[in-house]
Amino acid sequence: MVMENNQSFKEKLINKGYKVTNQREIILDVIRKNEGKHLDTEEIYDLVKVSLPGVGIATVYRTLALLEEMDIINKIDLGAGRWKYEIDRNGESHKHHHLICSVCGEVTEVEEDFLERLEDLISSKYDFLINDHSLKFYGCCSKCKSK
Amino acid sequence: MVMENNQSFKEKLINKGYKVTNQREIILDVIRKNEGKHLDTEEIYDLVKVSLPGVGIATVYRTLALLEEMDIINKIDLGAGRWKYEIDRNGESHKHHHLICSVCGEVTEVEEDFLERLEDLISSKYDFLINDHSLKFYGCCSKCKSK
DNA sequence: ATTCATGCAAATCGTTTGCAACCCA
DNA sequence: TGGGTTGCAAACGATTTGCATGAAT
DSSP, X not given: OOOOSOHHHHXXXXXXXXXXXXXXHHHHHHHHHTTTSOOOHHHHXXXXXXXXXXXXXXXXXXXXXXXXXXXXXXXXEEETTEEEEEEOOTTOGGGOEEEEETTTXXXXXXXXXXXXXXXXXXXXXXXXXXEEEEEEEEEEOHXXXXX | OOOOSOHHHHHHXXXXXXXXXXXXXXXXXXXXXXXXXXXXXXXXXXXXXXHOTTOOHHHHHHHHHHHHHTTSEEEEEEETTEEEEEEOOTTOGGGOEEEEEXXXXXXXXXXXXOOHHHHHHHHHHTTXXXXXXXXXXXXXXXXXXXX
């Protein structure tokens, strides 16, 4: 199968003493080719099975944990016990927020980050050192509104 | 045992054809008496067992779901798969944010709500009708910083 | 007496782990 | 060859459900 732009992934694996396997390449490929779709573990598993019918879900869980540890993907907490995976863009994952449609479940990214001043204010008022934040808006997306 | 200010709770139960039981009164009492402590299900269970040693955890789960359905408590999503319960204050539960200490797990409430202008901006730019939002800051609380 | 609620245990769901077989280096 | 990796099944923790018993009305 054809892989694109996974040279650094292979190198990272080798550098850490890990092995380059079909499963790992296909799982990362599925995440890359579905960027923006905010796949969860089960959805990734289903897509990987298309190329690799015999794959076990344990391998998917283990590979997602590995990719996260290697800072290749981020596990995004959508709240309500839901998670999604997305490609890490140089540690800038916290620099955007999510719009979560309560009707269809669609997740849209809001590229801006508006919270710096608010962080400063809270940080001093509550004497709390802020490392990260998570901001989600729940409601109804434009597609669902028009129905 | 002495219960305070649960008249409306009893009335609501009766109005809906539910029964007033010791378990239900004690569980609500525990949540009321620990407001601000952000108890999860297991912690509520442990506290209820003090007054009612034989209680089953299924009863706690069922009663929490009932209290939520009756708008007496809110289930607050703290992210990272963690939840807490708090007394419903007339649907104003979304008007505050949470500081979550990554070291000790302490949850502090930030009473202010700063997001109205941001909501307006996002709402028009993304054509997304916002019903609710969730904002969490992760970091290190003052107690843990000083250690 | 009737009906709903409870406690218990079994079932379920998503995730993790132990282990023998397997495969990449 | 040898150690990391896989698939499978069992284990796991949190939550839910079925059912007979027990309590509230």
